Amino acid sequence: MTDEIRIEPIREDHVEGFREALDIVARERKYLIFLEAPPIEASLAYVRDNIAGGHPHMVAVADGKVVGWCDIRRGSRNAEAHCGSLGMGIIPGYRDRGLGRRLITAVLDAARAAGMHRVELNARVENSRAIALYEKVGFEHEGIARHAVKIDGRYFDSVKMGLLFD
Numbered sequence: 001m002t003d004e005i006r007i008e009p010i011r012e013d014h015v016e017g018f019r020e021a022l023d024i025v026a027r028e029r030k031y032l033i034f035l036e037a038p039p040i041e042a043s044l045a046y047v048r049d050n051i052a053g054g055h056p057h058m059v060a061v062a063d064g065k066v067v068g069w070c071d072i073r074r075g076s077r078n079a080e081a082h083c084g085s086l087g088m089g090i091i092p093g094y095r096d097r098g099l100g101r102r103l104i105t106a107v108l109d110a111a112r113a114a115g116m117h118r119v120e121l122n123a124r125v126e127n128s129r130a131i132a133l134y135e136k137v138g139f140e141h142e143g144i145a146r147h148a149v150k151i152d153g154r155y156f157d158s159v160k161m162g163l164l165f166d
């Protein structure tokens with residue numbers, strides 16, 4: 001099934017679809033620190049910056065529609081330029097079919113090829129599906145950030161995870 005879904009480096013013509021997918025996942029209020037997508041101009045600027053700056057950013061495309069994304073932003077300060085920060089999401093209906101694994105593997109391969117040494121991320125502790133995926137591709141638990149997220153007046157803890165390339 002997922003063979004029909006292509007994993008592609010993001011292009012400017014994906015921006016609208018990328019923003020739409022991000023908005024859908026953000027509005028679920030369960031997974032991301034965004035609760036809605038940024039405006040289209042900001043999304044376009046983000047994608048342009050990723051393309052120009054060589055930050056790995058892939059999208060999953062099914063029948064011309066962006067159904068997921070994964071990106072790694074390289075640290076902007078000199079002493080953190082070997083590190084990248086990963087974010088990803090897949091819209092409902094396309095989860096639990098191995099697409100997350102395909103996306104993250106492609107983006108990690110690109111990060112490694114770009115010479116990054118460390119990739120890190122944060123996930124809400126109750127997001128067991130995401131944490132399981134990150135463990136499977138080699139991330140290790142590095143600690144819990146207590147009350148790192150507040151949504152609808154409730155606090156949630158985040159797990160910090162990191163992966164070092166050999």
Ligand SMILES: CC(C)(COP(=O)(O)OP(=O)(O)OC[C@H]1O[C@@H](n2cnc3c(N)ncnc32)[C@H](O)[C@@H]1OP(=O)(O)O)[C@@H](O)C(=O)NCCC(=O)NCCS
Nearest residue numbers: 031088089090095096097098099100101123129130132133
């Ligand atoms: C998290 C997410 C990216 C995972 O992608 P996915 O396509 O649904 O996951 P996959 O089908 O690739 O599954 C990945 C692996 O985790 C396993 N897995 C899934 N849920 C699991 C769970 N609750 N416990 C243990 N393992 C689990 C799968 O069996 C699979 O293992 P395998 O590759 O050995 O078969 C996707 O579900 C998603 O976007 N969720 C909502 C947004 C989100 O959580 N974003 C991340 C924020 S940190």
